[in-house]
Amino acid sequence: METAVDLPDDALYNIAAVERDTGLSKDTLRVWERRYGFPAPVRDQHDERLYSTGQLEKLRLLRLLIDYGHRPGKIINQSNAELAQLIASRAPEQTPPADIAALLDLLTSHDADGFRNALLQALMKQGLLRFVTETVAALNHWIGEAWIAGKIAVFDEHLYSEHVQNILRNAIIAQPGRGSAPRVLLTSLPGEKHRIGLLMVEAVLIAEGGACVALGTETPVIDIKNAVPAYRADVVALSFSSAFTQNAALAGLSELRTLLPDSIEVWGGGGALARARKAPAGTLLLRSFDDMRYALERWRVERAQR
Amino acid sequence: METAVDLPDDALYNIAAVERDTGLSKDTLRVWERRYGFPAPVRDQHDERLYSTGQLEKLRLLRLLIDYGHRPGKIINQSNAELAQLIASRAPEQTPPADIAALLDLLTSHDADGFRNALLQALMKQGLLRFVTETVAALNHWIGEAWIAGKIAVFDEHLYSEHVQNILRNAIIAQPGRGSAPRVLLTSLPGEKHRIGLLMVEAVLIAEGGACVALGTETPVIDIKNAVPAYRADVVALSFSSAFTQNAALAGLSELRTLLPDSIEVWGGGGALARARKAPAGTLLLRSFDDMRYALERWRVERAQR
DNA sequence: TTTCCATATTGTCTTGGACAGAAGTGGCTT
DNA sequence: AAGCCACTTCTGTCCAAGACAATATGGAAA
Numbered sequence: 001m002e003t004a005v006d007l008p009d010d011a012l013y014n015i016a017a018v019e020r021d022t023g024l025s026k027d028t029l030r031v032w033e034r035r036y037g038f039p040a041p042v043r044d045q046h047d048e049r050l051y052s053t054g055q056l057e058k059l060r061l062l063r064l065l066i067d068y069g070h071r072p073g074k075i076i077n078q079s080n081a082e083l084a085q086l087i088a089s090r091a092p093e094q095t096p097p098a099d100i101a102a103l104l105d106l107l108t109s110h111d112a113d114g115f116r117n118a119l120l121q122a123l124m125k126q127g128l129l130r131f132v133t134e135t136v137a138a139l140n141h142w143i144g145e146a147w148i149a150g151k152i153a154v155f156d157e158h159l160y161s162e163h164v165q166n167i168l169r170n171a172i173i174a175q176p177g178r179g180s181a182p183r184v185l186l187t188s189l190p191g192e193k194h195r196i197g198l199l200m201v202e203a204v205l206i207a208e209g210g211a212c213v214a215l216g217t218e219t220p221v222i223d224i225k226n227a228v229p230a231y232r233a234d235v236v237a238l239s240f241s242s243a244f245t246q247n248a249a250l251a252g253l254s255e256l257r258t259l260l261p262d263s264i265e266v267w268g269g270g271g272a273l274a275r276a277r278k279a280p281a282g283t284l285l286l287r288s289f290d291d292m293r294y295a296l297e298r299w300r301v302e303r304a305q306r
Numbered sequence: 307m308e309t310a311v312d313l314p315d316d317a318l319y320n321i322a323a324v325e326r327d328t329g330l331s332k333d334t335l336r337v338w339e340r341r342y343g344f345p346a347p348v349r350d351q352h353d354e355r356l357y358s359t360g361q362l363e364k365l366r367l368l369r370l371l372i373d374y375g376h377r378p379g380k381i382i383n384q385s386n387a388e389l390a391q392l393i394a395s396r397a398p399e400q401t402p403p404a405d406i407a408a409l410l411d412l413l414t415s416h417d418a419d420g421f422r423n424a425l426l427q428a429l430m431k432q433g434l435l436r437f438v439t440e441t442v443a444a445l446n447h448w449i450g451e452a453w454i455a456g457k458i459a460v461f462d463e464h465l466y467s468e469h470v471q472n473i474l475r476n477a478i479i480a481q482p483g484r485g486s487a488p489r490v491l492l493t494s495l496p497g498e499k500h501r502i503g504l505l506m507v508e509a510v511l512i513a514e515g516g517a518c519v520a521l522g523t524e525t526p527v528i529d530i531k532n533a534v535p536a537y538r539a540d541v542v543a544l545s546f547s548s549a550f551t552q553n554a555a556l557a558g559l560s561e562l563r564t565l566l567p568d569s570i571e572v573w574g575g576g577g578a579l580a581r582a583r584k585a586p587a588g589t590l591l592l593r594s595f596d597d598m599r600y601a602l603e604r605w606r607v608e609r610a611q612r
Numbered sequence: 613t614t615t616c617c618a619t620a621t622t623g624t625c626t627t628g629g630a631c632a633g634a635a636g637t638g639g640c641t642t
Numbered sequence: 643a644a645g646c647c648a649c650t651t652c653t654g655t656c657c658a659a660g661a662c663a664a665t666a667t668g669g670a671a672a
Contacts, residue, residue, distance in 0.1 A: 025623080025624080027623070027624055027625080028622085028623060028624085031622080031623070031624085032622095035621095035622085046630085046631070046632080047630095048631095048632095071621075071622080072621085072622070072623095073620095073621065073622080245623090247623085
């Protein structure tokens with residue numbers, strides 16, 4: 001599954017592009033440069049920053065390590081190779097299980113039809129719930145690893161996302177009936193663009209017999225608030241990938257909590273919240289799909305008692 | 307179909323929350339305050355900005371009008387009522403045909419299941435090709451109109467997008483076989499986030515028996531270039547909604563043309579190019595789905611002769 | 613061990629100046 | 643009229659350097 005990623009080595013990126021590609025704010029990029037001396041981009045004729053491909057690469061590695069609990073000041077002056085080493089040492093198991101490796105091979109050999117068929121076959125064999133919680137979750141993880149290792153091309157990742165969306169949405173629409181309570185309104189806040197996570201949640205909800213109103217990504221809080229009565233939702237569930245910072249995710253959950261009546265539950269999950277210690281008052285953190293299934297069950301028991 | 311936005315009057319928002327909720331950057335919020343005197347937020351004990359509910363509301367109205375083509379300096383000092391008036395005056399008096407109106411009614415009455423079923427029914431009745439080129443195209447148009455008139459809620463638009471994606475992807479995956487040449491690589495450039503247009507194109511391509519490699523939205527040009535040999539594409543097709551400016555779309559087509567070998571065709575379509583007079587040398591503008599079907603046919607005839 | 617507090621680290625906010633690129637305007641030619 | 647070019651205005655984004663809130667760390671006390 002070796003894929004040379006063909007990045008032009010001489011490409012230069014302005015600060016907005018780097019913010020978009022790394023998730024680090026412009027303010028953060030400037031203050032790192034001031035404090036730590038990295039990144040030290042060259043300047044154009046108007047003194048505006050231009051970041052190199054190597055700097056962008058290192059910033060991605062730093063972002064990943066920081067998400068895993070390292071602190072910027074401790075690691076920012078290490079070389080790309082040392083950082084990659086640090087990442088590698090974090091995961092002792094180096095190779096994915098055979099079934100996942102087979103799927104990755106199809107993807108990185110650009111066999112779109114083969115990849116699609118293999119995914120469909122896995123879905124048939126496992127059923128929706130296991131397909132999502134095992135195969136898709138593992139694929140997400142290992143594609144992330146391959147991405148860090150530079151072993152997967154950007155366009156293969158795009159193709160992966162498209163095919164998984166096709167299959168999940170196909171499964172979602174194929175599900176008969178309307179589902180029973182609770183009715184969960186599912187979306188993400190502005191800035192959170194990852195759709196796969198949302199679709200996985202939707203699929204699990206439906207497989208558990210729940211009713212789901214999916215609004216896609218990036219719904220402003222106010223609009224979520226207005227959607228709740230319109231769709232008579234019982235629960236609002238938000239997904240935060242690790243593209244979000246933990247603080248931003250917690251702040252979003254809190255804001256939504258203050259806007260909604262107490263009778264509506266607020267759930268949050270995803271990579272950005274995986275390390276969060278405690279949930280904002282009146283909200284629920286879901287750290288796994290099992291957590292979500294328990295939350296669903298708990299809701300049903302509690303409401304049945306009333 | 308009237309949407310009242312209902313906010314707590316006494317809430318205060320910091321600048322990051324306003325950025326998230328309005329999509330206006332912090333820099334923009336500060337420079338508007340400096341230049342136009344609006345918004346003029348109160349300050350907390352540390353001189354940090356706190357925006358009121360009314361300011362947030364007005365910012366959202368401004369954002370809507372600016373997206374529609376108004377200029378900030380001209381409208382920023384009008385009252386909320388005047389801005390709402392301006393939005394209302396945009397509403398054309400035309401009405402959609404009955405079948406589209408029925409679908410819109412289901413959507414704006416928040417009947418998600420009814421809307422889904424009506425879409426499915428239309429698909430069954432019309433077949434994929436007519437469903438896409440007639441029903442979905444008309445729905446897009448009339449939802450755009452309703453949005454400008456402020457007659458449709460943000461969350462209803464989100465729900466619409468999700469359901470149409472579900473149905474189109476379902477139809478795409480249900481299509482048997484691999485399709486015949488040409489193999490079309492389909493995506494959009496960074497900045498272009500509209501997915502429905504891409505899915506419509508993919509559905510039409512598949513309905514015409516073509517082979518399609520869909521990379522989703524926002525693929526950087528360099529990655530498109532790398533994807534072409536990897537997937538052995540014959541044609542690259544790009545979609546530009548009217549969120550793109552015409553010049554930016556034409557520049558993107560030109561850049562891609564120079565990067566790819568002459569044997570690969572470059573096609574462009576979508577709202578941003580609807581008014582373009584002539585295509586960049588060596589590229590093809592598709593102004594309708596029929597144009598695309600002709601282009602497909604022409605490619606097949608030309609290649610058959612060789 | 614757990615809890616608590618002082619200290620260090622880190623991200624976000626502040627101001628006011630600058631300027632590139634988009635949008636609008638006017639005059640000229642076809 | 644309609645296209646096209648040059649000129650002006652408008653508008654979003656970038657800059658620097660300082661400040662401080664929020665979080666994490668590390669050691670002392672319970």
